[in-house]
Amino acid sequence: MSKTYNILIEEVKKLTREEKEELKFLVEKYLIEERRLEIFNNYQESKKEVKEKRLEFSNDLTNLKEML
Numbered sequence: 001m002s003k004t005y006n007i008l009i010e011e012v013k014k015l016t017r018e019e020k021e022e023l024k025f026l027v028e029k030y031l032i033e034e035r036r037l038e039i040f041n042n043y044q045e046s047k048k049e050v051k052e053k054r055l056e057f058s059n060d061l062t063n064l065k066e067m068l
Helices: 003-014 017-051 061-067
Strands: none
Touching: none
């Protein structure tokens, strides 16, 4: 791990319980925001693939397994 990360961890340990809980809340919020952006970007890419007819749809399980 990087030296900066280790310093950060040591500083977090020094925080009060309330500060740690607030930090936890913020980190969880940021992770949710990142995931939403990832989902949105995947959606945009899928729309583009549909428009370019590069996306295949199938109800056949054998075909779906082959696509993976």
